[in-house]
Amino acid sequence: MTDLKKLILDRVRDIPDYPRPGVVFKDISPLLADPVAFSAVVEELAGLCGGCDKVVGIEARGFILAAPVAYRERAGFVPVRKKGKLPAETLEAAYDLEYGSAVIEVHRDAFAAGDRVFIVDDVLATGGTVQATVELVRRAGASVVGAAVLMELSFLNGRERLEGVDLRSLVVV
Numbered sequence: 103m104t105d106l107k108k109l110i111l112d113r114v115r116d117i118p119d120y121p122r123p124g125v126v127f128k129d130i131s132p133l134l135a136d137p138v139a140f141s142a143v144v145e146e147l148a149g150l151c152g153g154c155d156k157v158v159g160i161e162a163r164g165f166i167l168a169a170p171v172a173y174r175e176r177a178g179f180v181p182v183r184k185k186g187k188l189p190a191e192t193l194e195a196a197y198d199l200e201y202g203s204a205v206i207e208v209h210r211d212a213f214a215a216g217d218r219v220f221i222v223d224d225v226l227a228t229g230g231t232v233q234a235t236v237e238l239v240r241r242a243g244a245s246v247v248g249a250a251v252l253m254e255l256s257f258l259n260g261r262e263r264l265e266g267v268d269l270r271s272l273v274v275v
């Protein structure tokens with residue numbers, strides 16, 4: 103196991119039965135609170151971007167990782183938010199995730215035509231959230247050059263929903 107994988111696995115804790123019975127929640131708070139681990143993760147994610155115009159972060163935990171990646175890459179940051187939080191005209195997509203369903207939005211004018219977009223989130227579970235984000239980016243006229251997550255829960259097969267997307271995971275469990 104690489105040092106980075108160990109750094110991550112040692113600092114993501116399992117919370118059983120949250121937010122509903124049967125779900126084991128991956129809590130990244132200890133990792134974020136560790137300056138060495140947090141900075142190593144941001145550096146690694148930024149290295150996967152490979153040149154992009156915009157980094158998309160998905161509310162809320164995705165923001166924490168995507169914004170420093172955008173800063174590091176000198177790219178713009180675009181938030182994808184839960185419905186009702188963005189003030190200007192939006193595009194929206196409904197999706198299911200491991201423990202529920204939601205609607206996310208992006209500003210209709212968030213991207214210039216042909217922008218190269220890199221999507222960052224913390225956890226890939228069923229893949230519904232990233233899939234809906236990919237759809238929004240494309241509908242907004244930009245192209246997805248890749249997506250990266252800190253942790254992929256492979257037993258939920260989220261990757262299968264993301265055919266054609268270059269998805270990287272720092273850790274697969």
Ligand SMILES: O=P(O)(O)OC[C@H]1O[C@H](OP(=O)(O)OP(=O)(O)O)[C@H](O)[C@@H]1O
Nearest residue numbers: 161162163199200226227228229230231
């Ligand atoms: O692969 P999926 O099954 O779609 O699940 C993954 C998503 O679930 C979590 O977000 P959540 O909606 O709980 O929002 P939060 O970051 O605000 O806690 C997580 O941060 C991912 O965005």
Ligand SMILES: Nc1ncnc2[nH]cnc12
Nearest residue numbers: 126127128199200225227
């Ligand atoms: N098990 C899980 N832990 C943390 N975030 C999640 N998002 C979806 N499933 C999750």
